[in-house]
Amino acid sequence: MKTSRGVTIADIAVTAGVSKAAVSYAFNNPDRLAEATVRRIRETAEQLGYTPNPLARSMSLGRTRTFGVLVPQPLEDILVNPYFAVFLGGVAATVGEAGYSILLVPPDKGSVERAIGNAAVDGFLTLGLEGFRPTMHVLERRRLPYVMVDSEPMEQVACINVDDEGGAYAAVEVVLRAGHRRIALLGIRSPQRGRWKNYTGTLQRRVTGYRRALESYGLTLGVGSVRLVECDVSEAGGRMAMRRLLSQRHPPTAVVAMSNLVAIGAIGEAQELGLRLPDDLSFVGFDDIPQVRWVRPGLTTIRQPSHDKGRLAAGLLLDLLAGSTPPTHTTLATELVTRGSVGPAPDNSNRNDVATPRD
Amino acid sequence: MKTSRGVTIADIAVTAGVSKAAVSYAFNNPDRLAEATVRRIRETAEQLGYTPNPLARSMSLGRTRTFGVLVPQPLEDILVNPYFAVFLGGVAATVGEAGYSILLVPPDKGSVERAIGNAAVDGFLTLGLEGFRPTMHVLERRRLPYVMVDSEPMEQVACINVDDEGGAYAAVEVVLRAGHRRIALLGIRSPQRGRWKNYTGTLQRRVTGYRRALESYGLTLGVGSVRLVECDVSEAGGRMAMRRLLSQRHPPTAVVAMSNLVAIGAIGEAQELGLRLPDDLSFVGFDDIPQVRWVRPGLTTIRQPSHDKGRLAAGLLLDLLAGSTPPTHTTLATELVTRGSVGPAPDNSNRNDVATPRD
DNA sequence: TTGTACGCGTTATCAC
DNA sequence: GTGATAACGCGTACAA
Numbered sequence: 001m002k003t004s005r006g007v008t009i010a011d012i013a014v015t016a017g018v019s020k021a022a023v024s025y026a027f028n029n030p031d032r033l034a035e036a037t038v039r040r041i042r043e044t045a046e047q048l049g050y051t052p053n054p055l056a057r058s059m060s061l062g063r064t065r066t067f068g069v070l071v072p073q074p075l076e077d078i079l080v081n082p083y084f085a086v087f088l089g090g091v092a093a094t095v096g097e098a099g100y101s102i103l104l105v106p107p108d109k110g111s112v113e114r115a116i117g118n119a120a121v122d123g124f125l126t127l128g129l130e131g132f133r134p135t136m137h138v139l140e141r142r143r144l145p146y147v148m149v150d151s152e153p154m155e156q157v158a159c160i161n162v163d164d165e166g167g168a169y170a171a172v173e174v175v176l177r178a179g180h181r182r183i184a185l186l187g188i189r190s191p192q193r194g195r196w197k198n199y200t201g202t203l204q205r206r207v208t209g210y211r212r213a214l215e216s217y218g219l220t221l222g223v224g225s226v227r228l229v230e231c232d233v234s235e236a237g238g239r240m241a242m243r244r245l246l247s248q249r250h251p252p253t254a255v256v257a258m259s260n261l262v263a264i265g266a267i268g269e270a271q272e273l274g275l276r277l278p279d280d281l282s283f284v285g286f287d288d289i290p291q292v293r294w295v296r297p298g299l300t301t302i303r304q305p306s307h308d309k310g311r312l313a314a315g316l317l318l319d320l321l322a323g324s325t326p327p328t329h330t331t332l333a334t335e336l337v338t339r340g341s342v343g344p345a346p347d348n349s350n351r352n353d354v355a356t357p358r359d
Numbered sequence: 360m361k362t363s364r365g366v367t368i369a370d371i372a373v374t375a376g377v378s379k380a381a382v383s384y385a386f387n388n389p390d391r392l393a394e395a396t397v398r399r400i401r402e403t404a405e406q407l408g409y410t411p412n413p414l415a416r417s418m419s420l421g422r423t424r425t426f427g428v429l430v431p432q433p434l435e436d437i438l439v440n441p442y443f444a445v446f447l448g449g450v451a452a453t454v455g456e457a458g459y460s461i462l463l464v465p466p467d468k469g470s471v472e473r474a475i476g477n478a479a480v481d482g483f484l485t486l487g488l489e490g491f492r493p494t495m496h497v498l499e500r501r502r503l504p505y506v507m508v509d510s511e512p513m514e515q516v517a518c519i520n521v522d523d524e525g526g527a528y529a530a531v532e533v534v535l536r537a538g539h540r541r542i543a544l545l546g547i548r549s550p551q552r553g554r555w556k557n558y559t560g561t562l563q564r565r566v567t568g569y570r571r572a573l574e575s576y577g578l579t580l581g582v583g584s585v586r587l588v589e590c591d592v593s594e595a596g597g598r599m600a601m602r603r604l605l606s607q608r609h610p611p612t613a614v615v616a617m618s619n620l621v622a623i624g625a626i627g628e629a630q631e632l633g634l635r636l637p638d639d640l641s642f643v644g645f646d647d648i649p650q651v652r653w654v655r656p657g658l659t660t661i662r663q664p665s666h667d668k669g670r671l672a673a674g675l676l677l678d679l680l681a682g683s684t685p686p687t688h689t690t691l692a693t694e695l696v697t698r699g700s701v702g703p704a705p706d707n708s709n710r711n712d713v714a715t716p717r718d
Numbered sequence: 719t720t721g722t723a724c725g726c727g728t729t730a731t732c733a734c
Numbered sequence: 735g736t737g738a739t740a741a742c743g744c745g746t747a748c749a750a
Binding site: 006049050051052054055056058059064065066074075076079080082084085086088089090092093096099101102103104105106108109115117118119120138141142143235264268290291293294295296 | 408424465
């Protein structure tokens with residue numbers, strides 16, 4: 001039982017003594033009506049406190065002027081990372097000009113698929129999907145355009161990615177060059193639970209970059225003192241991982257993280273445990289969150305253009321919607337930003353390793 | 360001309376040889392149908408690649424399961440502030456459990472009112488509205504429940520606020536106690552363009568707190584070397600303001616900002632200009648963004664529970680929607696967090712002021 | 719299980 | 735040139 005049926009176009013039509021169509025025209029196509037009629041209709045609408053029902057309008061028009069941003073984790077987990085805000089800012093900048101809104105679409109009771117089905121949007125932007133097969137299937141079913149960001153590039157699917165492999169390669173190369181051989185890679189918690197050989201998309205590309213860099217120095221991921229540890233993408237996740245790493249027999253002398261947030265957490269933990277940076281421990285991060293410049297020592301990091309990713313992805317989605325473009329693939333460059341968090345490997349830190357550079 | 364009319368409930372009805380109603384029941388009320396029928400309907404739905412249209416469903420049910428978060432500025436401006444992400448995280452935590460989504464609602468071509476009209480939501484959360492009268496009018500028209508956060512408390516309107524006045528008082532008191540008399544207050548760019556006597560809501564409460572603290576030391580805002588400067592809520596805004604302040608004849612010895620982001624920008628600028636903290640210049644911030652702990656020296660700040668604001672606001676909106684609660688007002692406490700950014704006023708810094716404490 | 723009214727605005731078609 | 739009529743979009747839910 002509804003207590004207050006909102007004022008509808010029909011109410012105005014009756015009160016003003018015109019048809020529903022006239023009311024609609026008075027707002028959307030005033031030229032078709034006599035000026036006096038338009039005025040009268042608008043006045044009665046004003047008096048009755050009429051507000052068009054956006055749902056009904058969307059229903060008729062067949063579009064919502066809303067884009068869904070699909071994320072694979074609960075929003076409260078993702079929002080802690082400024083990286084997401086930067087990306088979203090890029091999306092918003094492009095989408096806002098076109099008069100579109102942004103619907104945040106986290107998993108519904110753990111299911112990304114269910115969430116897709118419930119979202120009243122004109123298209124989707126997906127960010128960092130890992131197990132993307134079933135998700136894509138549902139996306140295709142909805143017959144809505146979508147752009148995948150940070151995923152595995154697929155034929156006929158619009159994708160925006162960055163050069164993760166190159167960035168990852170550069171990140172590890174930095175510490176290898178500095179003489180480090182006991183290296184911990186701080187990954188991102190994934191459905192694969194550490195089995196990096198099963199990675200896809202962004203994670204896979206990064207691991208490939210790591211491995212290539214390691215191999216050029218004769219090292220192998222997972223062998224000896226080079227290991228990959230998955231952790232929550234948060235400061236706490238970095239701290240926890242760091243604590244575990246430092247409690248081991250041969251703790252790493254360098255830490256390469258897939259996320260600045262994780263790197264900063266790890267740095268905080270290391271510092272609180274009395275280690276000095278970069279003398280005792282070196283760090284490399286990944287991302288370009290603006291706040292990284294607040295930390296001391298400066299964090300050497302792989303910059304990726306998150307804001308541009310958002311802008312481009314949103315622009316591409318608008319193009320797809322307009323039907324003016326085929327689904328394209330774009331890969332943006334990453335860039336090594338050198339600051340103070342990487343130093344030479346401590347003396348004698350490599351006594352357990354025989355690896356030497358090949359090149 | 361549509362190229363691909365999506366599969367609808369009617370298509371399935373025809374193919375499966377049943378009525379539309381049966382199809383609907385097969386998904387939402389299977390017990391009313393024979394098992395075999397349900398199975399047959401679901402199978403044909405599967406084969407045809409049916410996806411329910413969320414718009415049509417919302418239309419029927421009269422609810423969208425979406426909340427709109429109304430912000431008074433373009434999203435890309437607001438998203439740079441981690442404060443917003445924290446707030447949104449609180450909203451998401453509460454709203455997600457209830458199966459609701461979040462629609463971000465920035466001004467549409469500069470108009471908050473237009474944006475309200477276009478949003479297909481069940482209710483609104485507003486954040487930091489300044490010129491709120493016309494906005495409220497439009498909100499009321501839509502006859503949707505809404506909760507105002509960081510605004511001027513109004514009768515019959517659900518509001519969540521923090522003790523801005525107390526927080527502001529404490530912020531200024533800290534630097535007054537430390538002997539500072541040349542104090543710059545870094546405000547937030549508002550439609551009032553610096554005329555703080557016209558402030559309402561959060562800004563008004565903060566200025567009131569500032570003034571009360573100043574008065575207890577015989578100082579007056581806007582007189583002598585105590586001034587309020589509005590600036591963009593961003594690091595750049597803080598930097599710009601700081602640069603201007605330091606170029607004046609009698610630069611401040613203490614800076615009290617309404618935002619940590621602004622404070623950090625100002626600190627960065629001051630440091631780059633060769634000033635040492637807190638010896639040459641003291642700073643106090645406002646907010647509780649997590650990343651504030653990354654800056655050195657530690658920023659003394661007024662902590663406000665942004666995450667809780669989001670949680671409570673969303674919870675209140677859910678209650679309003681359920682009709683189980685009247686619109687209530689809640690004020691959360693603020694708290695002074697002392698770190699290293701406030702030091703004693705430099706000697707002879709007060710030679711231009713005669714003010715002394717009264718109490 | 720079915721038929722059908724309903725929610726609400728848009729727009730093509732038709733009449734004056 | 736003005737305005738009305740009615741179909742449409744798509745699922746839901748009540749009466750039969």
